[in-house]
Amino acid sequence: MYVVNSREMRAIDHYTIEQIGIPALVLMENAGRAVAEEAAKLAGGDSRRFAILVGKGNNGGDGIVAARHLMEFGNEVKLIYATDPATFEHEAAIQRDIARKLNIPYENYSEGSPPIPWRDYDVIVDALLGTGSRGAPRAAYAKLIDEANGSGLPICSLDIPSGLDPDNGGVHAPCIRASCTVALAFSKRGLEQQPGADYAGRVIVRAIGIPKAAAEQQGVHTFRIEEPLLSDTLGLRNYEQRSSDTNKGSFGHVLVAAGSLAMSGAGLLCAKAALRAGCGLVTWALPESWLPSIVGQLPEIMLRGMSDQGLGDWSRITPQALIELSEKKAALVFGPGVGRFTDDTAWLRELWEGTSCPLVLDADALNMLSGSSSDSGSGGFKAWPKRSSPVILTPHPGEMARLCGKSVKDIQMDRIATARTFAEEHGVTLVLKGAHTVIASPAGDVFINPTGNAGMATGGTGDVLAGITASLLAQGKTAIQAAALGAYLHGAAGDRVADSRAYKASLIASDIIEQL
Ligand SMILES: NC(=O)C1=CN([C@@H]2O[C@H](COP(=O)(O)OP(=O)(O)OC[C@H]3O[C@@H](n4cnc5c(N)ncnc54)[C@H](OP(=O)(O)O)[C@@H]3O)[C@@H](O)[C@H]2O)[C@@H](O)CC1
Ligand SMILES: [K+]
Secondary structure, three states, X not given: OEEEOHHHHHHHHHHHHHHHOOOHHHHHHHHHHHHXXXXXXXXXXXXXXXXXXXXXXXXXXHHHHHHHHHHHOOOEEEEEEOOOHHHOOHXXXXXXXXXXXXXXXXXXXXXOOOOOOXXXXXXXXXXXXXOOOOOOOOHHHHHHHHHHHHOOXXXXXXXXXXXXXXXXXXXXXXXXXXXXXXXXXXXXXXXXXXXXXXXXXXXXXXXXXXXXXXXHHOOOOEEEOOHHXXXXXXXXXXXXXXXXXXXXXXXXXXXXXXXXXXXXXXXXXXXXXXXXXXXXXXXXXXXXXXXXXXXXXXXXXXXXXXXXXXXXXXXXXXXXXXHHHHOOOOEEEEOOOOOOOOOHHHHHHHHHHHOOOOEEEOOHHHHHHHHHHHOOOOOHHHHOOOOOOOEEEOOOHHHHHHHHOOOHHHHXXXXXXXXXXXXXXXXXXXXXOOOOOEEEOOOOOEXXXXXXXXXXXXXXXXXXXXXXXXXXXXXXXXXXXXXXXXXXXXXXXXXXHHHOOOOHHXXXXXXXXXXX
16 A cells, blocks of 8 residues: 655645546545544444544645534534634635535634533544644644643544654654544555554545555555555565475575574574475574584474584684575575674675675674774775675664664654665665564665564564565565565564463564464
8 A cells, every 4th residue: 555755645636636637625525524434433323522623724624524524424513723714725715614604513713712621522533734734733733732632532633643744753742642543545654653653543544536546656656565565566466375286495495594602592583484484495504513402493494503613603604604505595594693703794795795695684794784884985885796686684773773874763763764765775675673664675665564563572573584584585585575575474473473462562582483
């Protein structure tokens, strides 16, 4: 499903109205009707009392239409205007006049108004500010938002919660805390990123007559991952279907290079997740001195001890040894639990240049790459030679901050833009982890993953994701397919674990592997 920013939405509206010829009033009627239906569902029955908070723009116009339909459904409604309705223009002014002729009750609210008697209402519809909103809500808008949040009533926001930045998910003070948000035509970027996603409540996207072709025509290339999208946009139709005439050699051999004595579990989780995600074979390359302690733990996985001079870590293992082992492998994942060592950035560069299979870099491998970026004058790993096969990087916000030389706060402020820019500039597929994981391709396509839960913020879940992603690559998926499907399946498995437990936060990383 398309996810748009306010500029794209304006262009899509304009194209639909001017080029396709669907009148703005028709779109507004469809929008108001859709919101009325969803608000009525939230209210849970007939004859409920709705306060409709109305701003001066088209969001307010949609709200007046919603009021009309709610009244038609048998409810009581009252319009509360945050700006003198005499100043309304265009479609909003037309809706204001219709409401007057229908004697829909209203009041003009201003900064000096006494508090609204909220006990006279059951549900609030928030139609103050939509995608035309700029900056923190001002004057009467701000006061009304504070009052509505303090009322204790369920709030249905129209398009976005008023006070939300529609483009990056940041929230101004104050911002409506909605029970549900009815996004019109397409989801908005602000609804798909934190903290906006929390303020929006349940997001329901409703069609209002704007054709999908309009988004395509305007070049929108940000999507939320969902089952139809996996098949339509990512070309993953029947991604689980296999021919019956196959063998383990048909589904790729993953090489996992991970783990050190202190963090052997990272390698174990990564290798096991790779196998569980469907590839034919997994070899786990690990420092040889502690290999004996692993024997028998993962009977399905082949172990390869790497000569480590008895240290138990990667500091004495040569990149050449791993390069040789990677020959004929369908994917290599490097990084989970490997730690840092002297000259590891140069070590990683040798691996980068010497291997020809698709590469997934996670955890400490990402910190090695950051070492390259901080190496002044080298141009960072952007200047490393282009590889013939793809690279997927899977940073969490802290690792991303180091890769970009920015703060975590800067990264989190606009995850979509950060991920897209980085992927385009560095020619890699990027998986920026965290709530609503963002996956960006070198071509600039961005996919937002809706699956997953807060219980997954626990050690080892990243190692599992790296293993799943490499496994999908080995099975012949393209980098963007493997990265998007990997994040989706990882989160979906995590949601199944959470659903099956008495205490959702008790999820641990190996549970995810078992639910794949
Ligand atoms: N076009 C169409 O056909 C369709 C439109 N649709 C609907 O339109 C919505 C977008 O409508 P929009 O562009 O009119 O902007 P919207 O958010 O209602 O209000 C902006 C007004 O508020 C004001 N204002 C801004 N910031 C403020 C602040 N911080 N604090 C206080 N005031 C502030 C600002 O006025 P100003 O202060 O600049 O005079 C501006 O005039 C969209 O979300 C969807 O609901 C859909 O149904 C699809 C079809
Ligand atoms: K709104």
